[in-house]
Amino acid sequence: MSPLLNPWIGFKCTGYGGLDLTVMENYGAQLAGCTDNDLHVTQVLQTLFAAVLNLGELTAVDWSAAHALPLLDARMWSQEMA
Numbered sequence: 001m002s003p004l005l006n007p008w009i010g011f012k013c014t015g016y017g018g019l020d021l022t023v024m025e026n027y028g029a030q031l032a033g034c035t036d037n038d039l040h041v042t043q044v045l046q047t048l049f050a051a052v053l054n055l056g057e058l059t060a061v062d063w064s065a066a067h068a069l070p071l072l073d074a075r076m077w078s079q080e081m082a
Contacts, residue, residue, distance in 0.1 A: 006027075007071055009023055009024070009072070010032050011033075012035045013036060014035065014045065017034075017045060017049065031052045032053075034049070034055070036054060036056070
């Protein structure tokens with residue numbers, strides 16, 4: 001059992017939301033927000049997480065004004081890093 005019970009989580013570079021859904025299921029978490037600026041990904045996120053705010057381009061977000069979250073995931077795509 002996780003020490004975090006029903007935490008709020010946030011995701012950077014969320015993609016289609018697969019890891020988000022896994023963390024939500026395994027931790028009983030609720031998605032507070034995410035960032036992804038890809039047009040097609042944004043459409044998928046609007047379908048999967050209609051009530052969740054997508055902050056778009058993560059470099060344009062004022063992170064000092066963001067609420068602290070117990071879980072924050074950030075990932076990078078290998079093709080962009082290559």
